[in-house]
Amino acid sequence: MAELNPGWIRSCRTAEVTNEMIGKRLTLMGWCHKQRDLGGLIFITLRDRSGEVQLVLDEDSPAAMRDKAASVRSEFVLAVQGILRKRSSVNPDMKTGEVELWVEDLRILSTAKTPPFYIEDDAGANEALRLKYRYLDLRRPVMQENLILRHRVTKLTRDFFDVEGFLEIETPLLIKSTPEGARDYLVPSRVFPGHFFALPQSPQLFKQLLMVAGYDRYFQIARCFRDEDLRADRQPEFTQIDLELAFAGQSEIMDINERFISMLFKEVLGRELALPFPRLTWQQAMSRFGSDKPDLRFGMELHDISDLAADSDFRVFQAALSAGGSVRAITVPHGADISRKEIDSLAEYVKTYRAQGLAWLVPSDLPRGSILKFVDADLIKKLAERCDASTEDLILIIADSSDDIVLTSLGELRLETARRFGLIPEGKWEALWVTEFPLFEYDEEEKRLVAKHHPFTAPMLEDMGLLDTAPEQVRAQAYDIVVNGVELGGGSIRIHDQDMQNKMFSLLGLGPELVEERFGFLLEAFQYGVPPHGGIAYGLDRLMMLLAGESSIREVIAFPKVQNSSCLMTGAPGIVDNDQLMELSLFVQHKKDETTTPDDIDEDRE
């Protein structure tokens, strides 16, 4: 049965015992990782977040304590007092394997049910179970390491930006909904019936107002919310390292930030990233890698073979080209012996990215491929030269009337084939900046231009003249930082001119009344002396995922949500009492013609 702590104070954590403490009387507390009862001799491995240490009870231990120890099960919470001694049989695999605590007094502070999975790194439990019992999952050493690392990274972040002259300033979580961007999470106002706060998608407007207010270097480790579908690298609530600088241009911002990232990699991974980071324009990144976040750890760049494809008799190529599209290819090194089955599988893969199909060619002496009927020996030679392909390589070709589909599907194919063929080197870190993003992109659904980054991003000065004539060609003073194909962060120089900002809103199709309603306070602020400013925001969760070597951000978030945005541990979101709804002047209209009150639903609820 559970006992009270008789006022004992821990001497140290379990794995913090040292050989120097041998012979000393220590008080330790923690969880029973494993109890081994050999009859007259009982071992208990005591665990806490520092690691483990072995407890031992033998014939010299008080009999009552031996009996108690015999009843100890996994995950019981224990407090023990005893003498630290050198072990007679050392365990070299254990950090504290040379010592053990000989127990004189043992208190069971808490008993425990048998956990649904082992509290070990290779627990092997499925993720739903882990998330339901997240507090047990978080006891696993690998999860504790991840969260401890996260603590270290946020501390390094605060220290770095502090030294650089940044102030950490909090911004509100209950803010005004903005029409652009992702779906907002809404919070009803009790005081103003029918009015809603939104949770911030980012502190964007507030950090710009802080620049107006004269806090010329701001940063914040900020919670952000976007009501959109989840992915392995996306949660509805996530954390940004958010910063903004006044009086600084793009090069100064990039300089500070690549020093920041390189500092983190040095401190956390012990890796030196060469400064400055390479830079690619968005155009270059798209045409060479088919991605705005290229993974530079390996080659396999895209080749434009449109002109050569025009000389083939392949109807698919001709159709794509005459419709204004392109034909592009990648070369898979040593891919010549690929099977039809594997080709089919890759063709299936690119279809998810809206590519119609996949052509292939092995330019060996006895060429193989799906387009042999349409290309002669001379053309094969030219294609191989253009694609830098040897007779042992495989050329994969995508054609489409949309150049965008060709580029993105081929870019994804580049990543997928590299993964399948094991061409991505482990332990390599390749950081870069991607710059000169388009300012706008066309929204097919809304039939209008939308901001690619956000509506406060400044156009490049060289392209100002295109704003009225060809806005889709205007490039932005925007930049993303990318490491190993992961977009870690992105930012821009902001518009700090009221007229320019108004023009931007108008190009985005936002009427003056809407602008006044949503952004009036920003435009008004711009009348009171705005320094030029710009900033960047990092996805802390993605950064942690990369540094911890995980493939899902859920592994570096203490209490993550699942794909439908619910929490398996708490059951959130939940229904609320009618009284609560009434206080907020809310009425829930359920779909499927049924007007059910929450209380009715409650009846059916488990």
Add this chain to the structure above:
RNA sequence: GGCGCAGUAGUUCAGUCGGUUUAGAAUGCCAGCCUGUCACGCUGGAGGUCGUGGGUUCGAGCCCCAUCUGCGUCGCCA
């Protein structure tokens, strides 16, 4: 909203062509024994809504339909 994968003991899984016992294995759990274990060992035992609901069939863990849950992904994510 679309596509794909998964769901069988507490857990991780196997389960052949739809038919042999009471649906198995490992691990965990429980009991007994055990003085140097650390994946302790040995002996014995308990433990199942085969995700759920229909259907086909003489017969369904297995086939069909629907549905729920989790994961991946497209759309979406300024």
